[in-house]
Amino acid sequence: MQEKTYTFFQNVYDVVRQIPEGRVTSYGAIAKYLGMARSSRMVGYAMNAAHELPDVPAHRVVNRNGLLTGKHHFSTPFEMQQLLEKEGVEVKDDQVLNFKQLSWNPTEELKL
DNA sequence: CCTTTGACTCACT
């Protein structure tokens, strides 16, 4: 087994894959859960490669303000918003409504 | 091997 093969990216994918439908999380939350709260940028960077992974709902990952900062990286800037609304998440002006209410913290949910 | 970037976040002005 190539356990060492697991990199920061793989770790991020694993967490993002566990995001329940209709829920959203922030890069910092994932980074913090991984023990790298200061590497929040790396989370987004990892998502960039996650584009090829069908099990990684990058559209459920937004910045800590609930703003769809990464929408511009999708096929179309509307794709991210459409996917979120499709799951029941209201998005207005590229911002997730009730983000604080829908925010899913892996540190509290996945934390033992 | 060293340099640059990047879907963020915090802090100061």
Next chain:
DNA sequence: CAGTGAGCCAAAG
């Protein structure tokens, strides 16, 4: 109260 700047860390070139 709002905007701009610097910091951080890891992967790709």
